[in-house]
Structures are given as C-alpha cells and as structure tokens.
Amino acid sequence: MKADIINPFLVSIVNVLATMAQTEAKVGKPVLKRDNVGQGDVSGVIGLAGEQTKGSIAITFTDKAIIDIASKMLGEQLDTVDETVADMVGEITNMVTGGAKKILSEKGYKFNLATPTIIVGKGHMISHKSKAPVILLPFETSAGSFFVEICFDNFGVKQ
Amino acid sequence: MKADIINPFLVSIVNVLATMAQTEAKVGKPVLKRDNVGQGDVSGVIGLAGEQTKGSIAITFTDKAIIDIASKMLGEQLDTVDETVADMVGEITNMVTGGAKKILSEKGYKFNLATPTIIVGKGHMISHKSKAPVILLPFETSAGSFFVEICFDNFGVKQ
Numbered sequence: 001m002k003a004d005i006i007n008p009f010l011v012s013i014v015n016v017l018a019t020m021a022q023t024e025a026k027v028g029k030p031v032l033k034r035d036n037v038g039q040g041d042v043s044g045v046i047g048l049a050g051e052q053t054k055g056s057i058a059i060t061f062t063d064k065a066i067i068d069i070a071s072k073m074l075g076e077q078l079d080t081v082d083e084t085v086a087d088m089v090g091e092i093t094n095m096v097t098g099g100a101k102k103i104l105s106e107k108g109y110k111f112n113l114a115t116p117t118i119i120v121g122k123g124h125m126i127s128h129k130s131k132a133p134v135i136l137l138p139f140e141t142s143a144g145s146f147f148v149e150i151c152f153d154n155f156g157v158k159q
Numbered sequence: 160m161k162a163d164i165i166n167p168f169l170v171s172i173v174n175v176l177a178t179m180a181q182t183e184a185k186v187g188k189p190v191l192k193r194d195n196v197g198q199g200d201v202s203g204v205i206g207l208a209g210e211q212t213k214g215s216i217a218i219t220f221t222d223k224a225i226i227d228i229a230s231k232m233l234g235e236q237l238d239t240v241d242e243t244v245a246d247m248v249g250e251i252t253n254m255v256t257g258g259a260k261k262i263l264s265e266k267g268y269k270f271n272l273a274t275p276t277i278i279v280g281k282g283h284m285i286s287h288k289s290k291a292p293v294i295l296l297p298f299e300t301s302a303g304s305f306f307v308e309i310c311f312d313n314f315g316v317k318q
Contacts, residue, residue: 047206047215047273056206056276083286090288114206114273115289115312117215124280127242129249153274 004107006030006135009057009148012099013139016092021072025146028138033128033149040147042066042081043119043126044093048101048152050111055152056128057097061089061144063122068143086118093118096148163266165189165294168216168307171258172298175251180231184305187297192287192308199306201225201240202278202285203252207260207311209270214311215287216256220248220303222281227302245277252277255307 010027017023040060047056061069063081070088071078078085093116101113119126128134128151137148169186176182199219206215220228222240229247230237237244252275260272278285287293287310296307 043278045204045206045276045278047204047208047276049206049208049271049273051271054271054273056274058276086286087288090286094288112208112210112213112271114208114213115215115287115310117204117206117217118286118288119202119204119278119280119283120286121278121280121283124278124283127245127249127277127279128274129246129253129277130274151274 002135005150005152006137008100008103009096009150010137011103012096013059013148015099016095017069020095021069023069023072023141025139025141028140031136033134033136039123039125041122042085042089043124044089044116045119045126046093046097046116047114048097048111049114053109053111053152053154055130055132057151058126058149059089059093059096059146060126060149061146065141065144065146069141081120086120089118090116161294164309164311165296167259167262168255168309169296170262171255172218172307174258175254176228179254180228182228182231182300184298184300187299190295192293192295198282198284200281201244201248202283203248203275204278204285205252205256205275206273207256207270208273212268212270212311212313214289214291216310217285217308218248218252218255218305219285219308220305224300224303224305228300240279245279248277249275
C-alpha cells in the first residue's frame, strides 16, 4: 500500500523535472516524517479531497535547487526567488500531483485536487495535520536537494 | 457572489475564535490580494476540491496573535510557536473551513475539504495559484492581526 502511494509521486516528479527542466532527480530512501525535518525555502502545497480520502502534498525546495530548476524551465538564468519562481513551483506542483492523480485514478483511487499554494520564506517548516503518517521522499539534484511530503487519510479506500 | 464567498468564512472565524479562544476578532475591509501582502509567521493552509470548483484557503497569523489565541484555547500561557501552537492552527483551520463548508453546502456549493498544512516561519509569504483573484480578509484582535485568504476557481458553479 505504501508503494501504491509513493510510486506515482516519485515517477511523476522525476518525469516533470526531466522533461520541463532537464534536471535529473535522484530519490533517497523514503522515511516517515515524525517532526518538522523538512525545512526549506520555497514550498508548493496542494490539498486533495474525495468522498473518502483526503490529504496534502508538499514539495519543498532549497533556494539554490529551485532557482536552478526554474532557470532551466524558463531558459534564462534567475538569481533570486521571486514571483516568477513561485509561479514555477505552482506549475511543478500542479504537474506532479496531476500526473500522480492520473496513475492513482487508474488504480481505482479517486479524489480531486485543490489549487496549489506557494510558500516563500527562508527555513520555513511544514506540518501536515492528518491522522495518517507523513511519508517524506528526499531527492537530490546537481543543484541541491528537495523533498516531497505525502499525507493521505483513508488512502486504502478505493471508490 | 463575492459576499456569498466571503460571509461564510467571516462568520465562521469570528464564531470559532469567540467560542474556542474567547477572542473577539474585528474584520477590516476585504480587499483583492494583488501580491504577497499577507506576510505572517504561522499559517494554516487547506485545499478544497469538488467536481467543478477548487481552491485554497489560508489563515495567517502573527506570532503574537497566535500565541495569545492558542494560550486561550488551551487555558495555559504559551511563550513560543511550537508544535502545540501548530496543532491549534490546524484545529482552527479545520473548524473555520468546516463551518464555512456547511454554510456553503446549504447554498448549493458542493466541495470536499483536504487536510490542513501548517507553515511556521518568520515573515513567510503565500501565493495562491489559481485563475481566480484572492480575497483577503484582514482581522484585528486585542493581541494582534491575522488574515484569511480565500481563493476559489469556478465558485459560481453550483452542483
């Protein structure tokens, strides 16, 4: 069941970054997030909600990693985290969760996605308020690290 | 239509803070958020998603305001923003959006709520990635200010 949850997001983020930003993202060992270890500088957060399941997904980048990724997506060198970079994080969040939703939908898991919210702030911390544990997927790119946090309530319930 | 969106959230947050934290919240003039003006220290973010409508809601507090509110909710004086305060923000976010959902549902607007995500980080900024404008409701309490940001795509579509 854990792999059922993790793999669609893993596949989706690797695809999105390779296709949109010519960036190879190497995944580390998935861990259960027990506290606010996933500190970062820029995050895309999106909710998901169905009749039974609900949850939240966060993709949290360091400044360095997201400036590099956004620069590659736009084809021009950016220097700082600004509204353009926030827009790119919104795009990435939509694409990754949209891709994962498609895979999960084919497996019988039905839910709708909310709209993404982007948080910019040096070293912010994220907590997911849910009954379920949070799965943290750490990634490395040539420009630095990022995390994907996945939190689903009642994921086992197919609709 | 704008009042249809705003009022359920306004009524709900005023009720929740009065009931749970004996705190009177005075609302200021609602404005359209054009940039990242809603800086704060602790935010609760929640997605909502239906077949047609989707969106995101953020409730953003200053440290001072949320420490005061959380202390009153718990009946003990807190000094700092910690996991307990983050939990209270999650509770407030759930209660406010749950209350607003109930009112909106009675008016024929159907959607499901995701689970809340809490962001802690001094002076972080929030952007909502949606086609719709973001409505910002500023509030004042005796301990400081907070904001509620409301962002709905296709809100006009009743289901």
